[in-house]
Amino acid sequence: MKAFLxxxxxxxxxxxxxxxxxxxxxEIVFNTSMTGYLEVMTDPSYAGQAVVMTYPLIGNYGITPDxxxxxxxxxxxxxxxxxxxPSNFRCEGKIQDFLEKQGVTAITGVDTRAxxxxxxxxxxxxxxxxxxxxxxxxxxxxxxxAYKVGDAVSRATCREAYVLESTAGEMLYQVALxxxxxxxxxxxxxxxxxxxxxxxxAGTKAEEIxxxxxxxxxxxxxxxxPAECVGLMKEIxxxxxxxxxxxxxxxxxxxxxxxxxxKTYRLKYGHRGGNHPVRDMKTGRVYxxxxxxxxxxxxxxxxxxxxxxxxxxxxxxTNEGLSYTGKNIFTxxxxxxxxxxxxxxxxxxxxxxxxxxxxx
Numbered sequence: 001m002k003a004f005l006x007x008x009x010x011x012x013x014x015x016x017x018x019x020x021x022x023x024x025x026x027e028i029v030f031n032t033s034m035t036g037y038l039e040v041m042t043d044p045s046y047a048g049q050a051v052v053m054t055y056p057l058i059g060n061y062g063i064t065p066d067x068x069x070x071x072x073x074x075x076x077x078x079x080x081x082x083x084x085x086p087s088n089f090r091c092e093g094k095i096q097d098f099l100e101k102q103g104v105t106a107i108t109g110v111d112t113r114a115x116x117x118x119x120x121x122x123x124x125x126x127x128x129x130x131x132x133x134x135x136x137x138x139x140x141x142x143x144x145x146a147y148k149v150g151d152a153v154s155r156a157t158c159r160e161a162y163v164l165e166s167t168a169g170e171m172l173y174q175v176a177l178x179x180x181x182x183x184x185x186x187x188x189x190x191x192x193x194x195x196x197x198x199x200x201x202a203g204t205k206a207e208e209i210x211x212x213x214x215x216x217x218x219x220x221x222x223x224x225x226p227a228e229c230v231g232l233m234k235e236i237x238x239x240x241x242x243x244x245x246x247x248x249x250x251x252x253x254x255x256x257x258x259x260x261x262x263k264t265y266r267l268k269y270g271h272r273g274g275n276h277p278v279r280d281m282k283t284g285r286v287y288x289x290x291x292x293x294x295x296x297x298x299x300x301x302x303x304x305x306x307x308x309x310x311x312x313x314x315x316x317x318t319n320e321g322l323s324y325t326g327k328n329i330f331t332x333x334x335x336x337x338x339x340x341x342x343x344x345x346x347x348x349x350x351x352x353x354x355x356x357x358x359x360x
Contacts, residue, residue, distance in 0.1 A: 003107040005078060006128045008144035010137060011118060015109035017131050018082055019099025025147050026050040026075035028127040029294065030116045032273030035061075036340030037095070041074045041104065042067040044156035044181035045250065045292050047223040048149030050076030050105075050129065051272075054116050059095030062086030068183040068339060072102035073156065073223075076129045080112045105129050123268045124294060152224030153232070153251075156181030157202035168194040173356045176200060176214035180222030180232070180251050185339035189349050190218065203231075206238035216245045216356040219252025221335065226254035226264050226295055233259040245328035245355035247348070250293055253331035257297040257322060260306050267318070270294035271333075274342060277314035278321070278334055286314055287344040289334035296333065297322070328355045 003017035007028065030052035031040055037058050040051055051074050060083040077099065086094055099106050107129050119125070126144040128135075157179045164187050165171070172194035177187060180202050187197045195216075200209060202222070209217065217239055229251075237259040239246060248256045254264050271291040278289050299309050299319040310330060311321030321332040336345040 001131055002133060003129060003131050004133070004135065005107055005110060005115075006130065006135065006137070006140050006144070007118075008126045008141055009122060010141055013110045013115055015107040017106070018096055018108050019077065019106035020103045021131055022103070022105055023128065023130045023132065024050065024075045024105045025126065025128045025144060027124060027149055028052065028078070028119065029124055029270055029272055030054055030119055031292070032275060033340065034274075036274065038063060038066050039068045039340050041072045041077065041102075042069045043183055043292060044069055044073050045183075045221050045223045046074045047152045047156045047181065048075065049223075050074060050078060050127065052078040052112055052115055052119070054112055056080040056112065057083055059083035059086055061088035062091035063093040063095060063098045064088065064090040065092065066339070068185060072098075072104050074104060077104055077106040078110055078112065078115065078129070079106065079108050080110060082106070082108045119269050124270060149224055153180050153202050153222050153229060156223050158199055159201060161198060161200045161204070164191055164197040164199065166194050166196050167191045170194050171196045173215040173353065174198070174213070175216045175218055176209045176212065177218045177220060178202065178204065178209070178252070180220045180255075182220030182222070183335070183337060183339065185337040186218065186220055186249065189337045189346065193349055193353055204235075206235040209239065210242055210244065214244060216247065216352060218352075219246065219248035219256060219331075221250035221252065221292070223251070225266075226251055226258055229255055240324075240327070240329065243328070245352065247352040247355075248329075248331035249335060249337070250333060253322065253333050254295060254297055256329070256331050257302060257307070260302065263298045263301040264295045265298055266295055267293075271313070274338070274340060276334065278311045279314050280311060281309050288342045289320070289345055290338035290340070290342065291334045293333060328358070
């Protein structure tokens with residue numbers, strides 16, 4: 001069955017339908033990872049987005065036990081080719097069946113190289129995936145321009161608090177994880193290092209978290225525009241004012257900065273993939289990081305009495321991390337839990353443990 005990807009600037013890409021046949025309107029973004037399509041689809045940070053995979057063959061190792069949450073979050077998947085015959089010793093099924101079961105609309109046969117270049121030149125934009133060949137382009141464009149990702153964090157967060165025990169054979173620290181749309185590997189990374197993790201919904205009040213006396217607080221990744229999360233900023237400011245060590249990733253990094261007076265801005269086409277170089281400003285060393293974000297913190301809007309830049313993106317100079325002055329708080333824009341890899345920056349979890357050790 002024919003399918004069409006219609007962008008809000010009127011550009012149309014034709015391909016074939018796969019997965020769910022439902023029509024979907026979403027923000028269209030691209031990811032440059034060569035592997036990890038399952039982790040991408042199940043990352044809650046992609047709520048409200050359809051993902052273009054730049055690698056031309058997707059699904060070649062099938063569906064494996066590598067989901068980053070209990071379901072798929074992407075609205076759609078846009079690929080050059082879906083593998084018809086997956087091959088891997090861990091394979092549990094075909095990606096086509098997963099897409100259909102999860103209700104994810106997909107389109108194959110798209111020139112993803114041309115589409116990616118278009119998004120880089122024109123910037124991230126909304127789009128529609130449809131099998132309706134009789135679409136009215138003017139009406140579709142009007143609908144696309146009116147679309148906005150809303151209430152993304154409230155959709156992606158857990159519904160109630162729950163506890164995950166340490167998997168290290170001992171319990172060294174109690175960590176409160178504020179779930180803003182957290183990838184599962186954040187909790188796994190903490191648990192295997194001896195942490196008992198209590199996961200809290202995004203709407204949890206700071207007083208409740210602090211009242212349980214955690215040794216450290218983790219602010220997770222998540223979807224949407226950080227500037228819209230005004231209520232969250234107020235609670236995060238209270239966490240900032242406590243003496244509890246805090247480590248924040250991606251959206252958590254942005255919200256901590258906003259809570260302290262910084263500003264964020266939208267990137268032209270975002271950073272999404274597993275090959276983004278970041279420089280440690282203290283040592284000068286460059287690491288390769290996994291990233292997934294469409295907004296960045298304007299570090300110039302934070303005085304050094306509040307925070308200093310800890311990491312910077314080598315490609316475009318955008319902020320990739322902050323160290324807060326006089327506080328046991330550091331935050332990063334990239335994903336040190338990196339599932340899929342690279343694992344270059346996993347040592348930051350040890351840094352977080354050292355901070356909690358110093359408080360004990």
